[in-house]
Amino acid sequence: MLTTNPFDDDKLREECGVFGVSGTDGDAAALVALGLHALQHRGQEAAGITSFDGAHFHTHRAMGHVAGNFDSDEVIRALPGSVALGHVRYSTTGETALRNVQPLYAELATGGFAVAHNGNISNAMRLRRDLVRHGSIFQSTSDTETIIHLVATSSYRTLLDKFIDALKQVEGAYALVCMTPEGMIACRDPLGIRPLVMGKLGGATIFASETVALDVVGADYVRSVEPGELIIVKGEEVRSIRPFAPQSARPCIFEYVYFSRPDSIADDRSIYSVRKAIGAQLAIENPVDADLVIPVPDSGTPAAIGYAQQSGIPFELGIIRSHYVGRTFIQPGDKIRHLGVKLKHNANRALIQGKRVILVDDSIVRGTTSLKIVQMMRDAGAAEVHMRIASPPTRHSCFYGVDTPERAKLLAAKLDLGGMTEFIHADSLAFLSIDGLYKALGEAKRADIRPSHCDACFTGDYPTTLTDQDDAAAPIDQLALLAERVN
Numbered sequence: 001m002l003t004t005n006p007f008d009d010d011k012l013r014e015e016c017g018v019f020g021v022s023g024t025d026g027d028a029a030a031l032v033a034l035g036l037h038a039l040q041h042r043g044q045e046a047a048g049i050t051s052f053d054g055a056h057f058h059t060h061r062a063m064g065h066v067a068g069n070f071d072s073d074e075v076i077r078a079l080p081g082s083v084a085l086g087h088v089r090y091s092t093t094g095e096t097a098l099r100n101v102q103p104l105y106a107e108l109a110t111g112g113f114a115v116a117h118n119g120n121i122s123n124a125m126r127l128r129r130d131l132v133r134h135g136s137i138f139q140s141t142s143d144t145e146t147i148i149h150l151v152a153t154s155s156y157r158t159l160l161d162k163f164i165d166a167l168k169q170v171e172g173a174y175a176l177v178c179m180t181p182e183g184m185i186a187c188r189d190p191l192g193i194r195p196l197v198m199g200k201l202g203g204a205t206i207f208a209s210e211t212v213a214l215d216v217v218g219a220d221y222v223r224s225v226e227p228g229e230l231i232i233v234k235g236e237e238v239r240s241i242r243p244f245a246p247q248s249a250r251p252c253i254f255e256y257v258y259f260s261r262p263d264s265i266a267d268d269r270s271i272y273s274v275r276k277a278i279g280a281q282l283a284i285e286n287p288v289d290a291d292l293v294i295p296v297p298d299s300g301t302p303a304a305i306g307y308a309q310q311s312g313i314p315f316e317l318g319i320i321r322s323h324y325v326g327r328t329f330i331q332p333g334d335k336i337r338h339l340g341v342k343l344k345h346n347a348n349r350a351l352i353q354g355k356r357v358i359l360v361d362d363s364i365v366r367g368t369t370s371l372k373i374v375q376m377m378r379d380a381g382a383a384e385v386h387m388r389i390a391s392p393p394t395r396h397s398c399f400y401g402v403d404t405p406e407r408a409k410l411l412a413a414k415l416d417l418g419g420m421t422e423f424i425h426a427d428s429l430a431f432l433s434i435d436g437l438y439k440a441l442g443e444a445k446r447a448d449i450r451p452s453h454c455d456a457c458f459t460g461d462y463p464t465t466l467t468d469q470d471d472a473a474a475p476i477d478q479l480a481l482l483a484e485r486v487n
Contacts (some may be wrong), residue, residue: 019116020084022082027084028081029106037216039212045063046064048102083179083184103116115177121172122466124170127169172401183234186225186233187230191251192226192251200219250452258299278308281306290313292359352381390432392434410413432457
């Protein structure tokens with residue numbers, strides 16, 4: 001199959017997007033479907049919606065995009081109610097299968113419970129082993145299901161207390177929206193690693209991974225859900241509690257580099273404006289004498305605009321992307337597969353011929369994309385090809401809900417700058433510095449203070465413990481001892 005973007009196999013992928021609405025006049029599922037369309041970039045493997053009509057929960061989950069699965073009246077009519085919750089998924093834990101598609105739903109002693117999760121529980125495997133030993137039966141391989149079992153087995157009396165008890169046992173990153181007969185609950189982990197915002201549409205309350213989803217349904221942005229905050233919505237009543245000890249927030253810095261749509265707002269910053277500032281800082285740090293600045297579509301475009309404006313070098317669309325190629329192009333061989341790439345992206349040969357070009361992209365992961373694009377420029381007659389990357393080198397894997405290759409497959413973890421330049425066959429290669437990235441955010445990164453964001457993919461400074469990773473790296477005899485202690 002030809003993927004939506006043939007260069008996407010060399011991008012970091014966000015795990016998912018969530019969208020929940022409570023208090024509409026009965027069209028909650030239709031609003032959720034619209035919101036999920038706006039969040040499709042965060043997860044393209046599967047989508048699901050669960051609604052509640054005051055008596056019963058209704059769910060529809062499917063593999064593939066929101067379009068085609070939730071654009072029929074028949075599907076939406078089968079999801080009645082004034083409360084609904086939706087999810088788009090790109091898996092970072094658990095297999096790609098319908099049983100892992102969210103929202104996940106279970107009947108608990110307190111009633112129905114549906115949950116949609118963006119992030120990754122970094123001690124899910126250890127918790128799962130303990131739960132299974134004590135009789136829990138898992139229906140999926142998703143880390144999210146661990147939360148459901150922790151709620152179900154909690155000894156606390158009320159559902160809210162059970163939920164808080166469950167959250168206090170998990171590590172890692174989570175932005176959660178849950179639906180119960182008592183109301184909707186939205187929360188972020190105490191470090192706020194993954195994003196979640198709140199909006200209003202008339203009397204309805206809406207939660208979404210990004211503000212762009214609020215825009216699409218005509219809702220007003222109210223604020224971000226704060227790190228460590230739980231917001232409980234019951235009818236028109238909205239209240240906030242903070243059950244965790246306060247910590248310095250560490251939201252994911254890569255939201256500004258790549259994950260979020262450029263028309264979203266994060267922590268009162270325009271993603272588009274930040275990306276332009278990143279490009280300008282990249283030009284200050286890494287100038288080069290050239291004729292054209294060319295973005296790698298589409299994620300490199302705002303940074304390329306910033307680079308061009310700062311450097312005074314003309315910005316041009318040297319790579320033209322077709323938006324009308326579907327996902328069903330059959331590739332019977334390598335030659336046709338290569339031609340399939342050109343269906344999606346093609347060099348603007350008349351513009352590039354004989355020119356010294358600067359290619360601006362958001363990141364380098366394995367390096368295969370950069371290699372293809374540099375070669376595309378050379379085939380189109382470019383005199384020189386210089387690559388500029390609008391983020392620091394990605395040297396470390398992410399364990400907080402981002403699909404990152406194992407570290408051995410990250411180009412920057414294997415090669416120095418010279419080696420990477422040679423690998424992609426560029427005339428020069430340069431990255432934005434970590435200090436420059438913070439400067440583009442209007443902040444300063446200092447070695448003597450805790451960073452204001454999670455930048456572990458660049459620095460290796462993980463803000464939480466990584467229990468499952470530590471367990472995996474432990475010698476077998478230590479794992480056996482651990483099992484004996486548990487038993």
